[in-house]
Amino acid sequence: MPLKIDEKNLKKGVLGLVVALVEIITELLEKQALLRIEKDSLSDEEIERLGEALADLNEALEIIKADNNLEDTVESVRCGLDEVVDDVVDKLINPVRWAKEVEEHDRNRPGEISLLDS
Template sequence: MSQSDLEHQPVKSGRIELDPEGAEQGLAQLVLTVIELLRQLVERHAIRRVDGGTLTEEEIEKLGVALMNLEVKMDELKDIFELEDEDLNIDLGPLGNLL
């Protein structure tokens, strides 16, 4: 390789070049995945409590409204970051999918 070839190659700094939009998208995907996992866990726990008869009618109503509101907000955030449900299902290799 000649000296002129070396002069026209980009200098490598040893740092990872991150696309700001790509980083935002990846972070949004990770955060929404964690929120979706927690939402599903809370929903399962709520169903167990409802089935177990430990909640009043008022508590069941409030819980239902809260879970519906959270689902609506999740759908809004997925739209904002252009994510689908399958984007939130992280492949954990031999353990299978997260969700």
């Protein structure tokens, strides 16, 4: 499942990838912040500073996307990453299916060394 990056404009593609990754990290930080707030492990001042920092980061990302016309590129990268994650999770949940895929791959490409043989 390849990620679709604008091959005609590598700079735009790489910037789109970076923005998509920063968005994902930001979302994880927001979830972690909410968990810490629910556990009362942050002071009111820390909550305020954290909220402002995350809002500023989100605003900066939106400006970068708009200024560089990256909305479609970022969306494409995020969809591609979602597919990759879904595939990995599926393989972890269904190891038998993964083993069958490896066997099929090995049969179709007999000269290649499988990562599982290492």
